[in-house]
Amino acid sequence: MSTVALNVKNLSIWFGDGAERKQLVDRVSFSVNAGDATGLVGESGCGKTMTAMAILGLLSTTGAKVRSDAIEINGKDISVLSAAQRRQILGREIAMIFQQPGTAFDPVFTVGQQISAVYRRHTGGDKKQTLKAMLESLESVGFKQAGEIAATYPHQLSGGMRQLAMIAMATVCKPSVIIADEPTTALDGSSRALILQQLERLRLQSQTAILLISHDLTVVKQVCRNVMVMYCGRLLEKTDCESLFSHARHPYSAGLLSCIPRIGSTRPSRIQSIPGQVPQASNLPPGCHFAPRCTRAESRCRESIPTLDADHQGVVACFRPL
Amino acid sequence: MMWDTWQRFKTDRYGMGGLVVVILFLIIALLVWSGLLGQGWSEVSGNGWERASVTHWFGTNRLGQDIFQRTLFGTATAFEIGLTVTICSAILGTLMGALAGWYRDSWLDEVILWLKGVLDSIPFYLFAAAVAFALKGSAWAMHLAMIITFWTTTARIIRGEVIRIKQREFIEAARAIGLPDLKIMIRHVLPNTFHVLLVQSTIVFVAAINTEVILSFLGLGIQDGVSWGLMLAESSEEVLAGNFGNFIAAGASLFILLMGFNLLADALQDALDTRRLGK
Numbered sequence: 207m208s209t210v211a212l213n214v215k216n217l218s219i220w221f222g223d224g225a226e227r228k229q230l231v232d233r234v235s236f237s238v239n240a241g242d243a244t245g246l247v248g249e250s251g252c253g254k255t256m257t258a259m260a261i262l263g264l265l266s267t268t269g270a271k272v273r274s275d276a277i278e279i280n281g282k283d284i285s286v287l288s289a290a291q292r293r294q295i296l297g298r299e300i301a302m303i304f305q306q307p308g309t310a311f312d313p314v315f316t317v318g319q320q321i322s323a324v325y326r327r328h329t330g331g332d333k334k335q336t337l338k339a340m341l342e343s344l345e346s347v348g349f350k351q352a353g354e355i356a357a358t359y360p361h362q363l364s365g366g367m368r369q370l371a372m373i374a375m376a377t378v379c380k381p382s383v384i385i386a387d388e389p390t391t392a393l394d395g396s397s398r399a400l401i402l403q404q405l406e407r408l409r410l411q412s413q414t415a416i417l418l419i420s421h422d423l424t425v426v427k428q429v430c431r432n433v434m435v436m437y438c439g440r441l442l443e444k445t446d447c448e449s450l451f452s453h454a455r456h457p458y459s460a461g462l463l464s465c466i467p468r469i470g471s472t473r474p475s476r477i478q479s480i481p482g483q484v485p486q487a488s489n490l491p492p493g494c495h496f497a498p499r500c501t502r503a504e505s506r507c508r509e510s511i512p513t514l515d516a517d518h519q520g521v522v523a524c525f526r527p528l
Numbered sequence: 529m530m531w532d533t534w535q536r537f538k539t540d541r542y543g544m545g546g547l548v549v550v551i552l553f554l555i556i557a558l559l560v561w562s563g564l565l566g567q568g569w570s571e572v573s574g575n576g577w578e579r580a581s582v583t584h585w586f587g588t589n590r591l592g593q594d595i596f597q598r599t600l601f602g603t604a605t606a607f608e609i610g611l612t613v614t615i616c617s618a619i620l621g622t623l624m625g626a627l628a629g630w631y632r633d634s635w636l637d638e639v640i641l642w643l644k645g646v647l648d649s650i651p652f653y654l655f656a657a658a659v660a661f662a663l664k665g666s667a668w669a670m671h672l673a674m675i676i677t678f679w680t681t682t683a684r685i686i687r688g689e690v691i692r693i694k695q696r697e698f699i700e701a702a703r704a705i706g707l708p709d710l711k712i713m714i715r716h717v718l719p720n721t722f723h724v725l726l727v728q729s730t731i732v733f734v735a736a737i738n739t740e741v742i743l744s745f746l747g748l749g750i751q752d753g754v755s756w757g758l759m760l761a762e763s764s765e766e767v768l769a770g771n772f773g774n775f776i777a778a779g780a781s782l783f784i785l786l787m788g789f790n791l792l793a794d795a796l797q798d799a800l801d802t803r804r805l806g807k
Binding site: 262264289290292293294295296297298301302304306309310311312313314315323324327328375 | 696697698700701702703704705706707708715716719720722
């Protein structure tokens with residue numbers, strides 16, 4: 207029986223009020239167990255990154271309004287903490303890996319200095335301990351010459367190496383939850399494999415809970431057991447990877463899957479895409495947000511909002527699942 | 529960081545040349561301040577307008593004062609004005625610019641921008657004259673006038689840099705590891721503005737020395753002592769009469785020091801900019 211490491215209850219994010227209100231994330235709930243990886247997929251702009259930022263409490267400077275029943279890390283609700291208390295937890299119990307490893311490092315300090323700073327801040331370790339922890343974390347992500355890597359500036363490393371160093375920085379304090387926001391999107395194929403291997407290692411060896419945010423279902427399939435499909439700030443389907451790939455229940459999930467090009471299959475007459483466009487956050491359709499693009503939509507889809515329990519199994523938010 | 533920067537700086541021959549020149553002038557200035565050099569700047573030690581000789585290396589001026597001694601003393605004046613104005617306006621400008629940039633579009637930003645706009649709209653020499661008059665001939669009137677007007681440019685540049693840096697992902701990353709705002713500012717924002725501040729400071733240093741020349745010429749500058757500016761002001765009459773002592777001594781000193789300073793700044797900028805390192 208594994209324990210719940212990250213638990214998010216009814217998280218909502220919006221900008222503005224009244225008629226100006228833009229709902230970015232709408233009552234999203236999920237949990238990730240220790241030693242488990244969960245994927246969060248969806249098209250660009252559907253609220254994936256917003257969700258991650260809100261969990262870390264990083265939206266306060268943007269003017270976005272955040273409300274949730276609870277955001278728990280190892281059973282401790284961090285949404286009620288003050289900013290100062292929350293800062294004690296960020297980097298130590300929950301860490302984030304960013305999409306652009308090139309810009310997520312400060313260009314004026316070496317990689318080693320930046321990793322050391324995180325460690326010193328959270329553990330108060332002396333110089334010797336810090337150096338040891340820093341080199342260990344660089345070695346743990348697979349750098350053979352950790353000392354040399356530590357002395358380089360971020361831009362001297364390739365994109366893949368930078369992302370590995372980013373993982374080293376995120377894991378130097380051994381957090382129990384890691385949020386990886388599109389960690390492989392900016393990388394080439396072989397670097398991607400390396401990064402995914404490292405996430406897998408963290409999950410298995412350190413029992414880290416991983417929330418992997420991606421628009422790429424194939425990436426999610428490689429690392430995660432569970433997957434959530436998000437659209438316009440709502441979770442449409444929450445299931446395990448295997449069932450999603452073998453039998454997607456929500457028409458939108460099925461649409462996403464059909465967009466993945468397959469090697470070896472006969473060339474389709476045209477490249478697949480989901481018809482229509484993602485609606486604006488300020489002008490969301492009533493009822494199911496996907497209804498205007500859905501081939502199976504009927505009148506109740508346009509009138510009332512299907513909850514994740516619409517099929518009575520808590521898997522898919524659809525009145526007419528596949 | 530300091531050691532790396534020095535290692536990179538050492539390989540730049542022009543920069544090292546500039547550093548040597550600046551250090552030589554600085555030594556002269558230090559010796560003047562400690563009373564070992566240039567103490568005879570006001571003493572009448574010969575006839576008016578003597579040519580260069582063994583006793584008067586650069587000749588004498590109209591009153592018979594030794595131009596070499598006056599040049600040495602002028603070095604100390606130049607450093608005193610340059611350093612005071614540069615350091616004070618850099619601190620003030622960085623503080624104001626960083627506050628305005630970090631709290632962009634807040635009331636604080638508005639106030640600072642308004643203040644900057646007001647100061648920039650006053651003609652500089654008129655303002656300097658007003659400050660000099662208000663302080664009734666104080667030796668610091670010129671410094672104050674320059675600091676009050678020079679910080680605005682630094683503030684504008686730093687504000688822009690801070691706004692640009694604040695949007696970079698590593699600031700978000702610093703928040704994500706739990707760093708409070710003030711520490712993010714000191715550790716990640718300001719170090720990233722440092723190379724810009726350095727270049728701006730060399731411009732201010734050069735501008736301060738240049739402005740001193742003009743203000744001294746107008747009688748608003750140095751009250752007690754001598755500067756290259758005063759010497760150039762004197763030479764404006766002498767050159768027509770064929771006496772180039774003041775003009776060459778002050779002009780050449782000014783040129784060599786400013787050139788050395790610019791080379792130094794240029795090399796420092798390259799050495800500090802870690803992004804320019806090879807892959």
